[in-house]
Amino acid sequence: MNPDDPLVLYGQTFNSRLLLGTARYPSPDVLEAAVKRAQPAMLTASLRRQTATPSNGSDNGFWELLRRLDVPVLPNTAGCHSVPEVIVTAQMARELFDTPWIKLELIGDDYTLQPDTLNLVDAASQLIRDGFQVLPYCTEDLVLCQRLVDVGCQAVMPWAAPIGTGRGPVNPYALQLLRERLDVPMLVDAGLGLPSHACQVMEWGYDGVLLNTAVALAQDPVAMAGAFADAVQAGRSARRAGAMAAQESAQPSTPVLGTPFWHQS
Numbered sequence: 096m097n098p099d100d101p102l103v104l105y106g107q108t109f110n111s112r113l114l115l116g117t118a119r120y121p122s123p124d125v126l127e128a129a130v131k132r133a134q135p136a137m138l139t140a141s142l143r144r145q146t147a148t149p150s151n152g153s154d155n156g157f158w159e160l161l162r163r164l165d166v167p168v169l170p171n172t173a174g175c176h177s178v179p180e181v182i183v184t185a186q187m188a189r190e191l192f193d194t195p196w197i198k199l200e201l202i203g204d205d206y207t208l209q210p211d212t213l214n215l216v217d218a219a220s221q222l223i224r225d226g227f228q229v230l231p232y233c234t235e236d237l238v239l240c241q242r243l244v245d246v247g248c249q250a251v252m253p254w255a256a257p258i259g260t261g262r263g264p265v266n267p268y269a270l271q272l273l274r275e276r277l278d279v280p281m282l283v284d285a286g287l288g289l290p291s292h293a294c295q296v297m298e299w300g301y302d303g304v305l306l307n308t309a310v311a312l313a314q315d316p317v318a319m320a321g322a323f324a325d326a327v328q329a330g331r332s333a334r335r336a337g338a339m340a341a342q343e344s345a346q347p348s349t350p351v352l353g354t355p356f357w358h359q360s
């Protein structure tokens with residue numbers, strides 16, 4: 096990533112705009128290699144993956160792997176269905192991972208894994224008052240995102256599509272409009288399936304992406320991790336470069352004046 100163009104979240108600078116999940120990889124070795132290839136800004140981890148700080152040598156190895164990778168951890172509240180569950184899970188995660196960062200996941204519907212949009216703001220507000228640096232997983236609803244910002248979220252993470260579907264942005268109009276209307280860092284989280292999806296949302300001006308399944312379930316997760324990292328960077332560079340305006344009709348890109356067969360229209 097261009098060092099002149101870092102991602103800044105809650106005042107902290109990150110040289111990558113890709114955040115990676117740590118679940119569903121074929122093995123810890125593949126996860127490790129994928130992370131080394133992608134060089135993500137952060138790694139998400141759920142409390143459930145982590146048993147406890149190893150005191151008796153009986154750790155499941157995940158903790159040691161996180162330590163070795165030396166990438167900031169973004170604990171998440173995956174699986175929480177109520178505000179009290181979120182708060183307790185976040186507090187436990189803060190203690191265990193020794194970080195104020197939390198990815199707020201509050202599920203409102205088990206079939207789509209859609210965030211509980213009616214209680215998300217309350218959960219975010221409580222976490223922020225408790226000192227957390229909250230990155231809320233939310234829908235692309237403009238008013239919801241604005242309310243999250245109002246209660247102190249310094250960034251929001253709208254979904255592209257339901258978690259694990261790999262469908263890419265299912266509501267491009269709303270995602271683009273949201274980007275135009277809100278002036279805070281925004282990362283697209285969940286539902287990306289292809290590097291081109293990541294590139295697309297970066298071209299729209301999103302500040303980063305968070306993804307898991309598309310890399311973990313690829314036939315070659317390490318190569319796919321690299322492809323996503325490249326795509327995020329390409330999309331960001333294109334955004335900064337400024338795209339041409341689309342035209343209604345063809346315009347010759349090769350000059351025709353002076354050629355022997357020039358036709359006047």
Ligand SMILES: CC(=O)[C@@H](O)[C@H](O)COP(=O)(O)O
Pocket residue numbers: 115116117118139171173198232257258259260261284285286287305306307308309
């Ligand atoms: C790991 C994590 O945080 C996921 O819940 C996240 O939302 C990514 O979603 P995908 O697996 O669809 O990329």
